[in-house]
Amino acid sequence: MKNIIHAIIMGLLTLFSAYLYLLADAPIAQKIIIKENPTIDIQKEERQTLEYLNQLRKGVGLIPLVNNNRLKNSAKNHAKYLIKNALIGHFEDKNIIGYTGKYASQRAIYNGYKTSMVIENISNNNFTYKESIDGLMAAIYHRFGFLDFHIDEIGIGVEQSQTDKSQTAFVYDMGSHNLEDICQKKNSIKSGEYATNICADKSLKIEAKLFNHILDLNRKRNPKVITYPFDGQTDIPPAFYDELPDPLPNYSVSGFPISMSFNDSYFKNINMISFKLFDDKGKEAVFARLSIYYKI
Structure with a gap:
């Protein structure tokens, strides 16, 4: 009887061992989670993008931007072009x-805008207004576009591919209402200094003094000097990686850019005398110099 019980137990152990072996040898089914890219609420993103951008402009003391439908159509068309053809870039x-x-x-002139003086920023493959704006503000050249002294209007176009939701485009076209207004008036200047290629109508010439006056209308509504990040700003990324064109082509990563912009209506030439950074305790920070500019 003991032998039978022993045989049964050994048999069960053998079967159990074989079962464990089979389990170990067979792949365990994995639960695969596919993260889907979110569908963008385009109208909401376009509205919140303008609100957030103006929040940052006000933070540095600049006048807010207002929507211009002709610029909006221009930005919208380019965003659609990029998504339709799976492209990136300004051209x-x-x-x-x-x-x-x-x-x-x-593109702005095609949509009825009267001046060719348009600044454009673009970001791709972002899913929220904040991702787009923060990324562009971290890229120094694109930051200067958003923080320009003479602009006062903007058109924003957001698009997302319906077949590949990872592909998105946020396009920003910016200009000046005053410049567009002057380009709709006849200018009969025949001699003296004048500016050309400012208006959609290439035959129009704008007296140089009038042109500078038009630029001053907005520039003098803005501070003499602005810095970014601004005082009290939070949620600042610690690093900057790259942009096109690349301001630091020999480096793949650097600290987050700190910039100072000088208003052309008050300054003509800027000479760098010294530059120091301090931490929140007032202690001078040590940093590596990546590029040297003796004169700006």
């Missing part, structure tokens, strides 16, 4: 579907 190819102009200025 369009006339041989590709959705073309409305090679440059931002041409």
Whole structure:
């Protein structure tokens, strides 16, 4: 009887061992979680983008931007062009579907904007207004576009691919209401200094003094000097990586850029005398010099 019980137990152990072996040898089914990219609420993002950008402009003391529908249509068309053709960048190819102009200025004029003086910023593959704006503000050249002294209006276009939701485009076209207004008036100047290629109508010439006066109308509504990040600003990224064009082509990463912008209406030439950084305790920070500019 003991032998039978022993045999049964050994048999069970053998079967159990074989079962464990099979379990160990067979792949365990994994629960695969596929993270889907969110669908953007385009109208909401466009509205919140303008609100957030103006929040940052007000933080440095600049006047807020207002929506311009002609610039909005220009930005919207370019965003659609980028998504439709799975492209990035500021330029369009006339041989590709959705073309409305090679440059931002041409696209704005195509949509009825009266001046060619247009500043454009673009970000791709972001899913929220904050991701887009924060990324561009971290990129120094794009930051200068958003913090320009003479602009007062903007058009924002946001698009997302319906077949590949990871592809998004946020396009920002910015300009000056005063410049557009002067380009709608006839200017009969025949001699003296004048500016050309400012208006959609290339035949129009604007007296140099009048042109500078028009630029001053907005510039003098703004501070003489602005710094970014601004005093009291929070949620600042610790690092900057790259942008196109790249201000630090020999480096893949650096500290977050701290910038100072000088208003052209008050300063003509800026000479760098010294530059120091201090931490929140007032102690001078040690940093590495990556580039040297003796004169700006």
